[in-house]
Amino acid sequence: MTRRFTITTPIFYVNGAPHIGHAYTSIACDVIARFHRLDGNDVLFVSGTDEHGQKVEQSAKAQNVPPQEFADRISQSFRQMQTDMAVQTDEFIRTTETRHKKAAQTLWKKVAESGHIYLDAYEGWYSTRDEMFVGEDEITTHPDGSRTAPSGAPLEWVREPSYFFRLSEFQDRLLRLYEENPDFIGPHGPKREIISFVKQGLRDLSISRTSFRWGVEVPGDPDHVMYVWFDALANYLTAVGYPDLEDPRHVHWPADVHVVGKEIIRFHCIYWPAFLMAAGLPLPKRVFAHGWWTVEGEKMSKSLGNVLDPKKLADEFGLDQLRFFLMREVPFGGDSNFSRRSLITRMNVELANDLGNLAQRTLSQVARNLEGVLPERGTLTEDDGKILAQAALLPTLTRNHVEQLAISDALEDIWKLIREANAYIDRQAPWILKKENPARMADVLRVLVDVIRTVATLLQPYMPDTMEKMLDQLGVEKDERHIAALETPLPGGRVLPKPQGLFPRFVEEEKQA
RNA sequence: GGCGGCGUAGCUCAGUGGUAGAGCAGGGGAAUCAUAAUCCCUUGGUCGGCGGUUCAAAUCCGUCCGCCGCUACCA
Numbered sequence: 331m332t333r334r335f336t337i338t339t340p341i342f343y344v345n346g347a348p349h350i351g352h353a354y355t356s357i358a359c360d361v362i363a364r365f366h367r368l369d370g371n372d373v374l375f376v377s378g379t380d381e382h383g384q385k386v387e388q389s390a391k392a393q394n395v396p397p398q399e400f401a402d403r404i405s406q407s408f409r410q411m412q413t414d415m416a417v418q419t420d421e422f423i424r425t426t427e428t429r430h431k432k433a434a435q436t437l438w439k440k441v442a443e444s445g446h447i448y449l450d451a452y453e454g455w456y457s458t459r460d461e462m463f464v465g466e467d468e469i470t471t472h473p474d475g476s477r478t479a480p481s482g483a484p485l486e487w488v489r490e491p492s493y494f495f496r497l498s499e500f501q502d503r504l505l506r507l508y509e510e511n512p513d514f515i516g517p518h519g520p521k522r523e524i525i526s527f528v529k530q531g532l533r534d535l536s537i538s539r540t541s542f543r544w545g546v547e548v549p550g551d552p553d554h555v556m557y558v559w560f561d562a563l564a565n566y567l568t569a570v571g572y573p574d575l576e577d578p579r580h581v582h583w584p585a586d587v588h589v590v591g592k593e594i595i596r597f598h599c600i601y602w603p604a605f606l607m608a609a610g611l612p613l614p615k616r617v618f619a620h621g622w623w624t625v626e627g628e629k630m631s632k633s634l635g636n637v638l639d640p641k642k643l644a645d646e647f648g649l650d651q652l653r654f655f656l657m658r659e660v661p662f663g664g665d666s667n668f669s670r671r672s673l674i675t676r677m678n679v680e681l682a683n684d685l686g687n688l689a690q691r692t693l694s695q696v697a698r699n700l701e702g703v704l705p706e707r708g709t710l711t712e713d714d715g716k717i718l719a720q721a722a723l724l725p726t727l728t729r730n731h732v733e734q735l736a737i738s739d740a741l742e743d744i745w746k747l748i749r750e751a752n753a754y755i756d757r758q759a760p761w762i763l764k765k766e767n768p769a770r771m772a773d774v775l776r777v778l779v780d781v782i783r784t785v786a787t788l789l790q791p792y793m794p795d796t797m798e799k800m801l802d803q804l805g806v807e808k809d810e811r812h813i814a815a816l817e818t819p820l821p822g823g824r825v826l827p828k829p830q831g832l833f834p835r836f837v838e839e840e841k842q843a
Numbered sequence: 844g845g846c847g848g849c850g851u852a853g854c855u856c857a858g859u860g861g862u863a864g865a866g867c868a869g870g871g872g873a874a875u876c877a878u879a880a881u882c883c884c885u886u887g888g889u890c891g892g893c894g895g896u897u898c899a900a901a902u903c904c905g906u907c908c909g910c911c912g913c914u915a916c917c918a
Contacts, residue, residue, distance in 0.1 A: 520848095520913085522847055524913095558917085592912085666855095675867070682878060682880075688881085693877095698876085756874075756882040756883085759874080
């Protein structure tokens with residue numbers, strides 16, 4: 331039976347250009363989605379843009395364009411970024427689309443019908459100049475009793491009608507959810523924060539606004555638009571065709587994993603399951619928070635001017651090299667630092683020296699000493715059997731890591747085999763066997779081709795373009811490139827194309843003094 | 844303040860009770876098929892400090908120090 335697998339990126343807020351963090355989250359999900367496709371699963375990979383809210387309304391106004399036009403432009407830049415990064419989504423949801431508004435409004439109605447929404451008023455200190463409510467802890471109180479926002483703007487106590495969601499009623503059910511499903515929140519650190527947050531007690535959540543218009547209209551009350559998270563989170567349902575239960579994508583709900591940045595994990599682990607519980611819908615199986623990137627040891631920020639453009643990096647170093655680095659460098663879930671030096675080191679040591687050179691030295695011997703013809707498997711020695719067994723185990727190891735979203739650990743295991751293959755070729759020394767025992771040389775080269783095939787097959791999700799070329803050079807047909815195909819050895823006798831280096835060493839150009 | 848995370852070799856990190864590990868960097872050697880890539884050996888740590896539990900602690904408990912995050916309606 332085909333397994334279904336549904337994965338989502340966060341939807342990106344259209345209030346700025348995509349940077350390396352957006353690329354990272356997209357690529358991580360893409361690697362996982364591609365792995366599942368390669369493993370024969372029926373995958374739905376969802377991404378999109380969050381386009382409502384006061385900030386978008388304001389930014390559009392500042393540029394003198396209608397909000398929709400503003401949102402169109404930025405949303406397109408996120409789609410372009412994903413195209414540039416070879417991220418293959420199955421659905422890209424824009425929250426300004428009609429289908430999404432329908433989904434969000436239906437969800438609202440379901441929650442309202444269950445009695446979990448009521449009309450009251452939201453009150454707090456409001457800055458008219460900033461057009462936002464300011465939290466108590468951000469307020470400066472002056473000797474004369476007046477209060478100001480961090481921006482220095484004066485504050486006034488404002489009461490605004492608002493619909494509320496009875497979040498307070500879900501405390502126990504949420505805690506039970508976390509307890510009964512230990513993997514619901516990952517990794518461990520954020521999980522504890524969420525649990526202790528919920529244990530502190532939940533207040534009802536204001537889920538509508540009347541102070542701005544740029545949002546999804548609340549069903550039955552056109553004065554209100556939905557609060558961002560009710561609107562945004564519903565995109566995951568839009569992606570499966572909700573509310574049309576006959577939609578073929580509907581079988582992809584619930585999602586297997588929502589991948590999110592750690593800054594929005596609370597909304598996904600508390601609000602989202604509570605909304606779904608209230609609406610009587612199945613809950614996602616997992617929410618996973620990834621870390622952030624620093625740049626050369628510093629926090630990435632516009633003011634520091636060190637915001638990394640993923641396209642520029644891909645143009646300079648190569649897309650697959652960038653994808654590899656991002657997935658390799660960081661234990662998924664942790665923070666990590668981006669530095670040119672470590673990127674170049676990984677490219678040269680792991681891609682050029684370890685993997686690229688292994689393929690090149692193997693294939694050039696096949697080309698020169700066997701006239702490019704792939705030999706049949708010969709009689710296996712103990713050493714042959716050992717490395718082939720290690721290779722045979724690799725799909726399972728990799729699959730288990732990907733299942734846990736440990737995509738850097740999967741690479742680590744793949745590299746252990748690559749290093750072992752380099753040790754094997756040195757032990758067997760086919761360049762010596764060439765004179766002493768040509769038949770044995772052919773056996774050794776065949777073992778190496780099989781090992782490299784395994785490696786290249788499993789690396790496809792990470793480096794799709796380069797691994798396609800490597801599999802071409804190994805004589806692997808298009809329909810032999812999925813994981814299950816690894817169980818069937820290639821037939822001997824195929825003529826392999828002339829090998830070409832796939833991972834050139836990167837030499838940093840001399841800096842002008 | 845409360846809650847939580849982190850602190851292990853020069854660097855990045857793995858390791859949750861039983862003789863300190865990996866990769867990179869450093870040193871020595873081998874090989875020459877290959878993108879001067881590879882392979883082997885090796886230097887290097889009182890596992891943040893102190894105290895405790897235990898036959899045994901990086902690993903459990905307490906305390907202190909340092910760094911970081913969360914502490915709801917901007918996303």
